[in-house]
Amino acid sequence: MIRKLAVIGVGLIGGSLARALRKAGEVREIVGCGRGKANLEKALELGVIDSYTHDIGEAVEGADMVFLAVPLGAMKDAFAAMKGHLAEDAVITDGGSSKASVVADAEAAFGELPSNLVPGHPIAGTERNGVEASFAELYEDRRVILTPTETTVPEATARVRAMWEACGAEVSEMSVEHHDEVLAATSHLPHMLAFGLVDALARMKENDEIFRYAAGGFRDFTRIASSNPIMWRDVCVANGPALSRMLSAFAEEMNELAQTIAAGDGDHLLEVFSRAKEARDRYVDGLQTEQSSE
């Protein structure tokens, strides 16, 4: 049972954690924190939080669990603001989509890597934002990756694991670097392609007509291009090296595919498409059906 949960950033991710823990009866008190008034008032009204403050130091006072769910670019200042205000038994965790940057930000803000920091990432989401988009079931049967650092104490990791399990999630652990590589491939790269494609079409002459003849396949393919631009800017900056490497390697492969098409090499095309279909049918169909932006 969590005594006091401080949620810094009561949006889709933070709000859904608060709702899920409340629903599970695993938390006594929830304090929200953010910059704006409207979203926090809404969170109060919806019963997602019990009170709020705009002051991070105040929010974490007495909290045994601190959850950061702000865009990655806001993590460093948030860590700095909680310094000196944390309770003895506080555990700090987060939901950021990239992990090396969060670890670096914590180290910079605290002057050392706190032993009670458990970086984390729920592989769940939608393309909507704010507390009104949050719901208690978001994490049910979804994966959460924890990336404890070399200084993280096992007890802190165990408490964060228990928190996510109470929300119905399946928790796994991996290194920070491995997380950032895997997520660059499965989430960050597809988002770049979807944003890039829609942007390219929007810049074409007659883009009105082009979108008019786009059917359902296009709609699904580009759904993730409706995601929050600020969040994704921050993901790109945070996971820049792994993502830019992967994106330029993929661009090179698409160039080769363009040459194969220009050459009319049907056998090679059939091989690529068959391998892809086989992999998708095997690995992806059969996963959860809920929509997500990650």
Added chain:
Amino acid sequence: MIRKLAVIGVGLIGGSLARALRKAGEVREIVGCGRGKANLEKALELGVIDSYTHDIGEAVEGADMVFLAVPLGAMKDAFAAMKGHLAEDAVITDGGSSKASVVADAEAAFGELPSNLVPGHPIAGTERNGVEASFAELYEDRRVILTPTETTVPEATARVRAMWEACGAEVSEMSVEHHDEVLAATSHLPHMLAFGLVDALARMKENDEIFRYAAGGFRDFTRIASSNPIMWRDVCVANGPALSRMLSAFAEEMNELAQTIAAGDGDHLLEVFSRAKEARDRYVDGLQTEQSSE
């Protein structure tokens, strides 16, 4: 009212047209044609067709409407096989995803461009195949593009238009070249990216793990990679010039985006992502919600 409809290729596209026209009461007799026995027997059993033959010449005998719905690579032989067997008042149309190749195939097979040929393309589909995947509602509120050639007689175009409208579709006309450009952008290019991405991930070491951490956004993004590899090989070969040009231009843009990410230029990234989100929210959301592979 169609007297006799010959459907060459009784799969998703051909089977759905047959079902829709039957449901609308707009056809008296439907003959199916294909290579295999199993699919045609199934079509008979489901009441999609009244009879079948493996001989295209026989199938079109006495038909006032001939619909070709075979993969693009099979169009030329199909045209050649119907030569000399067509009724006086026959109109020929097709559902191929690319149009210049169909026109060239017809010209090659008949020795000239038939005046009763109305090339067409329903912008509707799913990633499943065969007559069992077909359904009468596939074309309801979907767009169908007709690309009559300079030799097509207006009466033939009018009859094909009336046929699709009876299925609930919205029909528009454009030039062959324009069709192939627009569809390269909205359908063929996204399919290449989805097939290419899944194939790239499948070839990575630890691909098992990579797919394990792929969530709902990935599932939607890659749905079209479960499409029929033979159909898509044929689309690539048929629309090679337009598609390869567009794919390599897109690869170049992705290379530039990779550099922007490597440089950490957040302002530029935010601009691209915001423009894309704005375009998708405006143009795509609010379209039909049905899934499609096109």
